[in-house]
Structure formats: structure tokens, C-alpha cells
Amino acid sequence: MTITYREAVRSGMREALQRDARVFLMGEDVGEYGGTYACSKGLLAEFGPERIRDTPLSESTFVGAGIGAALGGMRPIVEVMTVNFSLLALDQIMNNAATLRHMSGGQFSVPLVVRMATGAGRQVAAQHSHSLEGWYAHIPGITVLTPATITDARGMLLTALEQPDPVFIFEHAYLYPMEGPVEEGSMAVDISKAAVRRTGKDVSLLTFGGSVWKALVAAEQLAQEGIDAELVDLRVLRPLDRDTMLTSVRKTHRAIVIDEAWRTGSFAAEVSAVIMEQVFYDLDAPVARVCSEEVPIPYPKHLEEAALPSVGKIVQAVRRLLG
Amino acid sequence: MAEFVMPTLGADMTEGTLVQWKKQVGDRITKGEIIAEVDTEKAAIDVECHANGIIDQLLTKPGEKVPVGTVMAVIREEGPPATAPLQPQHVAPQPVLRQPIPTPAAKTVPLPPPSGRLRISPAARKLAAERGLDPTGLTGTGPEGAITLEDIARASTSPVDIATPAGTAERQARMRQTIAAAMARSKREIPHYYLSTTIDLSRALAWLTAENARRPVTERLLVSVLFIKAVALALKQVPELNALWKDGEAVRSERIHIGTAISLRQGGLVAPALHDADRAGLGDLMQHFQDLVKRARAGSLRSSELSDSTITVTSLGEQGVETVFGVIYPPQVALVGFGKVVERPWVATGLVIARPVVTASLSADHRVSDGHRGGLFLAELDRLLQEPQTL
Numbered sequence: 001m002t003i004t005y006r007e008a009v010r011s012g013m014r015e016a017l018q019r020d021a022r023v024f025l026m027g028e029d030v031g032e033y034g035g036t037y038a039c040s041k042g043l044l045a046e047f048g049p050e051r052i053r054d055t056p057l058s059e060s061t062f063v064g065a066g067i068g069a070a071l072g073g074m075r076p077i078v079e080v081m082t083v084n085f086s087l088l089a090l091d092q093i094m095n096n097a098a099t100l101r102h103m104s105g106g107q108f109s110v111p112l113v114v115r116m117a118t119g120a121g122r123q124v125a126a127q128h129s130h131s132l133e134g135w136y137a138h139i140p141g142i143t144v145l146t147p148a149t150i151t152d153a154r155g156m157l158l159t160a161l162e163q164p165d166p167v168f169i170f171e172h173a174y175l176y177p178m179e180g181p182v183e184e185g186s187m188a189v190d191i192s193k194a195a196v197r198r199t200g201k202d203v204s205l206l207t208f209g210g211s212v213w214k215a216l217v218a219a220e221q222l223a224q225e226g227i228d229a230e231l232v233d234l235r236v237l238r239p240l241d242r243d244t245m246l247t248s249v250r251k252t253h254r255a256i257v258i259d260e261a262w263r264t265g266s267f268a269a270e271v272s273a274v275i276m277e278q279v280f281y282d283l284d285a286p287v288a289r290v291c292s293e294e295v296p297i298p299y300p301k302h303l304e305e306a307a308l309p310s311v312g313k314i315v316q317a318v319r320r321l322l323g
Numbered sequence: 324m325a326e327f328v329m330p331t332l333g334a335d336m337t338e339g340t341l342v343q344w345k346k347q348v349g350d351r352i353t354k355g356e357i358i359a360e361v362d363t364e365k366a367a368i369d370v371e372c373h374a375n376g377i378i379d380q381l382l383t384k385p386g387e388k389v390p391v392g393t394v395m396a397v398i399r400e401e402g403p404p405a406t407a408p409l410q411p412q413h414v415a416p417q418p419v420l421r422q423p424i425p426t427p428a429a430k431t432v433p434l435p436p437p438s439g440r441l442r443i444s445p446a447a448r449k450l451a452a453e454r455g456l457d458p459t460g461l462t463g464t465g466p467e468g469a470i471t472l473e474d475i476a477r478a479s480t481s482p483v484d485i486a487t488p489a490g491t492a493e494r495q496a497r498m499r500q501t502i503a504a505a506m507a508r509s510k511r512e513i514p515h516y517y518l519s520t521t522i523d524l525s526r527a528l529a530w531l532t533a534e535n536a537r538r539p540v541t542e543r544l545l546v547s548v549l550f551i552k553a554v555a556l557a558l559k560q561v562p563e564l565n566a567l568w569k570d571g572e573a574v575r576s577e578r579i580h581i582g583t584a585i586s587l588r589q590g591g592l593v594a595p596a597l598h599d600a601d602r603a604g605l606g607d608l609m610q611h612f613q614d615l616v617k618r619a620r621a622g623s624l625r626s627s628e629l630s631d632s633t634i635t636v637t638s639l640g641e642q643g644v645e646t647v648f649g650v651i652y653p654p655q656v657a658l659v660g661f662g663k664v665v666e667r668p669w670v671a672t673g674l675v676i677a678r679p680v681v682t683a684s685l686s687a688d689h690r691v692s693d694g695h696r697g698g699l700f701l702a703e704l705d706r707l708l709q710e711p712q713t714l
Contacts, residue, residue, distance in 0.1 A: 323465040
């Protein structure tokens, strides 16, 4: 069966709502409007206003309410429209959600799931286009997921709801209309491991989220030049699955990290550092990064494209790395 | 009067920057005291003075970069100051290697890095160390001319870097270097054991004479081809000798590619592979062998021929050698040597008669095989050479 990424997210939420009476969804426009990205379309009619709740435009308030509900024994799914606006809730996330277990000596647990859109590529300008999931990956005490596939978009949510601690799911907004096959039956997806999306021997492309597909196209293009690239979808930014990526780099001896965030202080920088620390003597070339230009993501199409990682930039970086 | 000049603080240093003077004009200085801090491209270094006296003039200002040999200070003997101050003196700088501005579309010319440090990837450095290969002097093909794993692999498996055509002298030097590295590694890492046996060749030679009489002149066989085929077939009985040592263990090779040592006229040798020697007919082997010799001497071997061998055979009979004590070519684990075919008194059925014989020897890696198995191999070789028609 073929569905879209957004239907996959919806199907995951529906399954969760059916399975567990403690699960409810809240966020801006998730009810009547069906979600800014239409992820919750139809859920209000199906589950009612008690469980599908529209909130005021106040990220700090409704994320805080979600934390409270989780502390009280519920299993809230909080939708924040995009990561750009999640900064308003950063205090709740950082100082409450991520720390309460620690501060209470393990007495309190915050089983909260927060979903939000991230990324650029749709000409919605700087305030709606940034990729800040790497910032969240900095915070101990939470899990950070970046589903890139239909299966992950649906299944990661279900596994996330089983966690005793906060889980943040970053859905790349560019992927919502993407169509793909979905497996019937078991839905839950492992959220402790990265996934090798393509095996190869010459270079490891390490990436996550929306960039996975650019890297895959780049890998196919490189294959025609006789360069056999391996593609690792990191997909769990925290706790990072080091084994899978390092195994790949040990094999190929070359690594390129692709991250739609800005290069400086990026998650790509963290991945590069881990590679240097742990497999330096296996490297046959310096670790390379393909990131966004250090500008607010521009509105005009050609400038936006120029600012973001692209298939061409990835291919170029690989060629440079191979000498 | 003594002069303090910009010293050479490393073979590749051509100029240095004065960071600061540690003495001022009028200060007394003794031999061995630090006079200045100089910044080279590698590090800031405290520099000693090699004269006793009083600082008369400081000619270089902190922050100035001057070529090696430039007079930077004047030190006078105890007494009043000199009258006319000296002007800063510069010596003609050595030509400094500068990175050319790359023209678009042209490949950047790999240059030795300005720091004098070898540009080599960590993985390549590790592999070079494992193989006992000195990477200095190799041409890097990686990013910015860095030496990569592939460069090391190529240098340590092929005596001639065929990828880069080079002048004979350079190629010669490089070949010597590669042989040196491989052989030093072999003797350092491989615990060799040596066995030899004398084989009666009367049947083999008689068969060969008859066989060659049947063949057109251009297709006649040499006895060395018989040896190669016999080695290939004997390996089937003792397959552990047909292996490559990889990451601390021997990996047996399914196929039998016999490296045949060919000495080159200008010196050095190569041992290109005769692929699947166990399956090739004698006529084909002979043809391949002649082709290899011709191309080895013309310098047009293929890289697969240089890297695929799973064992080496070397025949030094032409030089009159009786017994070969060969050094194994890593990562191979055995080498078979043949000496000169000579007539010797031979005792057969109680009679002493003249027989053509050859001494075959085995150098083998004791980590992989033992003398017992090595002995079986030589026995099998002998047996095969007694039945030349089966080869």
C-alpha cells in the first residue's frame, strides 16, 4: 500500500489514540483545521474534542501543559507547528521536560512526545525554514528522532509513546507530500539504531531527515561514475547510534556528513568530532560536511536552493574527498 | 665582534620570524644563553647565542620575517659600543616553494606541504607502518595530493608504480625502495623456514625433448614452465601454502596465481602473476610466461598482474645457482625456488649413474604451515615431475 508521509504520521497517531486511552493530541490548529500540515485531519471527528485539542498560540503554555499532563499520568502528543516556533517553549523543554527526572531524584517521569516540522525547501522564508533539531540533540534527558521514511514517520511515534522520558520528533516539512510503500502489520520502529539505507564501500554519507533523499540521489549518481557510496540514515540524533555510523566509516575510510542546519556548531560538527575521536586511524581522507550556508534561509527559490545542501553539492564533496 | 644570524631550525626552514628579543642592547650574554624567540612554520623556538659578549645592536625587529642566515644582532666583546651602527643585512633567500594558483579545470599539482610534514591519511600511515613501507617519496593521489590507502596498497604490492610513468632513474630508485620495504617487512614479520630437495629430472627432460620435437619451434616449452605447472598442481595437495596473510591470519586463496620472478636488465625484479596456473595448459603457460617477460622488461605490466600473485616461483638456474633460499613476498606465505639443472651421480637400483637433477627449495611462513606440510609439498612436486605427461 502506498501512502504519503503525512498520512503515515496520521496513521501512527490514530493507532496510538486507539490503543491507549491516555494518549491525546494538542497543538495549534490540530483540531478543526486538521493540522497545519494536515497530519491530524479527521482525528477530531473520530476521537472528539477531549482528545484532539486546539490550543492558543502560545508554545510555552501548551508544551508546559503537555509536561504537566505527562507528569499526571497521561501520554500527550504535542504538535508544535515548526521548530522555529518551538524556541518559545525552550524553557519548558530544557528546564522542565528534560530535567524533572533528574531534579526529583527519579520520582517524576515525563513521558511526553513532541512532534514538529523542521527544514526548508518550500519557499516559506526564514522564520519557517530553519533546521534546529541539532540544538535539541544537545540536551541530555530527551530523545531526538528524525524520521525520513514513511515507515519511520508512522512507527517511531508509537515507540516514542512507550518511552518514560520526553521524545522529540522532527518531521521534515518537505517530506509531508512524499509517497511511499508502507508495511502492513507491526508498526513500531526501533528508535535506538541508525539505518543503513544503501550499502557501499567507497564513502559513507551520514545524514538524517530530509537530506537522506538528496544523499540517496547523489549516491545513485555517483554509482554511475563507479563510486560506491554507503548511506547511513542516523535517524536518532540523541542518543546517537555511534556503532552503526562508525562501522560504516571503518569500512569505507571516508565520511561526509550532510546536515541541513548551518555548519557552525551543527549536529554535523558533532558527528565529525565523534569520527575523529573514535576512528581517526581508519580515515583515508578528512571528514567533510555539506551543510546550509550561514544565512537566514532566503525566500526566493534560487537563493533558497543555493543555501541548502543539494545533490550537486554532495556529489562534488564526494569527488573532492576521493582526490 | 660576533654576529647572531637567523638559524636553520630544521632542514626545510628557509625563513623565520622574530617573536621577541630576550636580551636588550647593552645586556651581557654568554654562550648558550637564550637570545631570541624565533617562530618557524612549526613552532616558536628559543634560540641560544653562540658567542660571549655584550649586545651591541639588534637589527631585526620583533614581528619581522627574515631569511635564514640574515644577521639579526651584533655582539661585541666587553668594552665601549661600536661607532657606526650596522644596517640590517639580508642574504638572498632560498627559492621558496609556493603553491601555484590553481587554474580552473586543471588538477591541482600535489606539492609537499609547506610544513614539511608528510601529507598522508591516518589510515594510509597505519597501513604503511604495518607493511614496513616508508611512505616518503610516494606520490599521493588523494585530496590535496595526500597519500591514501590505495597509494600505499599499490606501492606495497607492485614493485613498479606503473600508474605514474617516470624516468628510469626515478623508477629505479622507487623500485629499490619498494623491494627494500617489502623484503625488510618479510624478514621482520615472517618466521621463515627453508626446506629443499633434489629432484631427478631425467623423465621430465626426456618427455620435454620428445614433446618439443613435436611442437613448432615457436611453441617449444622451457623446463621452467614445467616447474611452474608442477608447483601449481602440488599446491592443491598443500593448499595452506597458497594463501595471503591478512589482518593476523592466513586467508587461503581459491585460485592459484603464480608470481614468476623476472629480473630486469637495469636491476631490480618484478614477480607478475600467471593467473590460474593450475588450470592452464603447458602451451598457454609458456605463451603467457614469454609475454610476461617481454612486458615486464618493457615496463608495461598490468596492475592486476603485479598484485594478484598468491605464491612466488623463482628460478635462478641460469645464473648457475644450485639452491635458492628465497625471501617470501608479503602478504604471500611461501616461495618456491629452483636452481640449475645439473648432471649428478645418482644412485638408482644400486647403480651410480649420471642423472640431470634440480634442487627445489621451499621458503614458507611458519605462522601458516609447518615443516611437515612443507615436506609433503616438495614430495608432491617431485612426484609430479616424475610424471611429466600429467602436467
